[in-house]
Amino acid sequence: DAKTTQPPSMDCAEGRAANLPCNHSTISGNEYVYWYRQIHSQGPQYIIHGLKNNETNEMASLIITEDRKSSTLILPHATLRDTAVYYCIVSPSARQLTFGSGTQLTVLP
Amino acid sequence: GAGVSQTPSNKVTEKGKYVELRCDPISGHTALYWYRQSLGQGPEFLIYFQGTGAADDSGLPNDRFFAVRPEGSVSTLKIQRTERGDSAVYLCASARGGLETDTQYFGPGTRLTVL
Numbered sequence: 001d002a003k004t005t006q007p008p009s010m011d012c013a014e015g016r017a018a019n020l021p022c023n024h025s026t027i028s029g030n031e032y033v034y035w036y037r038q039i040h041s042q043g044p045q046y047i048i049h050g051l052k053n054n055e056t057n058e059m060a061s062l063i064i065t066e067d068r069k070s071s072t073l074i075l076p077h078a079t080l081r082d083t084a085v086y087y088c089i090v091s092p093s094a095r096q097l098t099f100g101s102g103t104q105l106t107v108l109p
Numbered sequence: 110g111a112g113v114s115q116t117p118s119n120k121v122t123e124k125g126k127y128v129e130l131r132c133d134p135i136s137g138h139t140a141l142y143w144y145r146q147s148l149g150q151g152p153e154f155l156i157y158f159q160g161t162g163a164a165d166d167s168g169l170p171n172d173r174f175f176a177v178r179p180e181g182s183v184s185t186l187k188i189q190r191t192e193r194g195d196s197a198v199y200l201c202a203s204a205r206g207g208l209e210t211d212t213q214y215f216g217p218g219t220r221l222t223v224l
Binding site: 042049092093101 | 151164
């Protein structure tokens with residue numbers, strides 16, 4: 001009973017933008033969209049989160065559709081160090097994170 | 110500043126033995142979480158502490174698993190009578206704890222192998 005759907009894998013050329021999609025068609029009005037990533041053999045790392053509006057920080061941008069049923073994480077200039085598993089999570093609270101299988105992003109030289 | 114640290118980084122034990130895994134959170138963080146991650150899967154929530162008390166232990170799989178945080182800082186995850194199915198990476202995270210949206214900062218994990 002997954003709350004989010006992500007492609008299992010994606011490739012991106014180094015220096016190009018990486019656009020990672022996430023479907024969350026059953027999202028509730030009080031649920032945020034969180035993105036974490038996990039580089040091999042490390043713990044997950046917070047990237048960004050949003051409720052309704054698009055958000056941007058030093059790592060990435062988060063675009064949430066108007067109906068909130070899907071979102072896209074954008075890494076504007078992907079580097080080899082961005083190769084990781086990216087998790088999209090919907091939750092009313094950062095205290096209740098349920099990780100799915102995520103998307104394995106491979107940045108190619 | 111120092112991040113979340115976990116010890117040991119690797120633990121190999123035999124089926125039936127008792128193990129303790131330690132987590133040192135970021136100084137001043139009142140919230141602490143334990144997760145378990147099996148190969149190829151995302152982390153699975155086990156337990157959440159706010160201060161010294163377990164605010165949510167709904168993810169603990171059975172009564173062989175127990176966690177403590179007696180002084181509201183360091184936490185220990187204890188597993189009794191280990192089984193081969195307990196083999197996984199055990200992750201700890203901490204957060205400032207004051208807000209629902211406080212970011213969780215994860216440690217590198219302890220890889221537990223039960224032979």
